[in-house]
Amino acid sequence: MRDALFMGRLTAQATHEMQNILxxxxxxxxxxxxxxxxxxxxxxxxxxxxxxLAVLSAQVERGMVLSEQLNFCAHSxxxxxxxxxxxxxxxxxxxxFQRTAARCRxxxxxxxxxxxxRTALRxxxxxxxxxxxxxxxxxxxxxxxxxxxxxxEQEGVAVVRLDAPGHEALRERPEYADLAGxxxxxxxxxxxxxxxLGLELSLPRVTAQGA
Amino acid sequence: xxxxxxxxxxxxxxxxxxTTLAERLELRGIxxxxxxxxxxxxxAVAEAEPHVMILDVLMPGIKGLEVLERVKRTSxxxxxxxxxxxxxxxDGIEGMRLGAxxxxxxxxxxxTLIEKMESAIDxxxxxxxxxx
Numbered sequence: 001m002r003d004a005l006f007m008g009r010l011t012a013q014a015t016h017e018m019q020n021i022l023x024x025x026x027x028x029x030x031x032x033x034x035x036x037x038x039x040x041x042x043x044x045x046x047x048x049x050x051x052x053l054a055v056l057s058a059q060v061e062r063g064m065v066l067s068e069q070l071n072f073c074a075h076s077x078x079x080x081x082x083x084x085x086x087x088x089x090x091x092x093x094x095x096x097f098q099r100t101a102a103r104c105r106x107x108x109x110x111x112x113x114x115x116x117x118r119t120a121l122r123x124x125x126x127x128x129x130x131x132x133x134x135x136x137x138x139x140x141x142x143x144x145x146x147x148x149x150x151x152x153e154q155e156g157v158a159v160v161r162l163d164a165p166g167h168e169a170l171r172e173r174p175e176y177a178d179l180a181g182x183x184x185x186x187x188x189x190x191x192x193x194x195x196x197l198g199l200e201l202s203l204p205r206v207t208a209q210g211a
Numbered sequence: 212x213x214x215x216x217x218x219x220x221x222x223x224x225x226x227x228x229x230t231t232l233a234e235r236l237e238l239r240g241i242x243x244x245x246x247x248x249x250x251x252x253x254x255a256v257a258e259a260e261p262h263v264m265i266l267d268v269l270m271p272g273i274k275g276l277e278v279l280e281r282v283k284r285t286s287x288x289x290x291x292x293x294x295x296x297x298x299x300x301x302d303g304i305e306g307m308r309l310g311a312x313x314x315x316x317x318x319x320x321x322x323t324l325i326e327k328m329e330s331a332i333d334x335x336x337x338x339x340x341x342x343x
């Protein structure tokens with residue numbers, strides 16, 4: 001975990017720099033917009049300029065989201081006596097897994113769950129478990145399929161659920177053994193979801209001492 | 212108070228960012244002085260108290276929160292808006308405890324920034340009337 005903490009520290013510094021870069025791009029493109037609004041009349045390429053500035057603005061927004069997700073990852077190996085917030089960890093993971101899902105032509109979404117649902121695990125462990133589950137599931141799904149991750153509370157325990165494909169098919173995947181071993185090492189329950197579809201991970205609860 | 216009468220001090224070690232922000236404010240009729248580190252910020256406040264100081268939290272040398280503390284000790288009427296990043300949101304909250312008017316995360320939305328500056332100036336005016 002020391003390695004992960006160190007990499008996290010470096011990543012956190014890098015995301016801070018990314019924010020400064022994005023802030024500078026936003027101000028510079030904003031200044032161009034301002035000047036265009038003031039003196040743009042008669043300028044032959046106003047519309048093309050505006051289009052380019054809109055692209056810049058959209059890319060800054062995209063960079064902000066990515067930077068926020070990376071910053072979450074950077075801090076994810078840190079232990080907290082209050083435990084990790086499950087929904088926040090899944091939110092960052094789903095954001096960063098979009099490209100992987102898109103490569104498999106699958107749309108990946110997180111069902112909005114109860115916020116402040118916590119587990120004794122670190123965020124990085126929640127993300128790794130859910131990431132391994134996605135690695136098992138994504139190659140099995142047909143093009144155009146939708147895959148959903150969700151977090152819910154069952155009898156005081158945080159449960160992460162993946163809704164597809166069939167559990168038996170998941171078990172055949174080589175990554176499933178990794179997932180099962182990792183889950184066991186962390187004290188996480190692993191089993192099929194409702195109707196034998198997908199899988200469920202029952203995360204250890206925060207103990208009274210930790211809370 | 213008209214925007215042209217506002218005295219604004221911008222403090223950030225990101226030169227391109229902060230000078231461009233100053234240019235954009237100027238286009239909106241707001242004059243802002245720019246400095247690039249905490250030491251210069253303290254000198255600038257001692258020379259001419261601004262109404263509002265926009266202060267980056269993470270800078271080399273004197274950190275933003277220390278600048279805030281020192282400014283609030285010597286010039287309590289100066290309203291401070293902190294600029295934070297993802298990793299320094301906690302600093303923003305700590306800054307509020309130390310007397311900052313508010314904090315904003317980079318990248319900025321200039322309209323929101325101006326609204327916050329206006330609120331800070333209104334607040335300072337009301338506080339002065341109440342003799343705080």
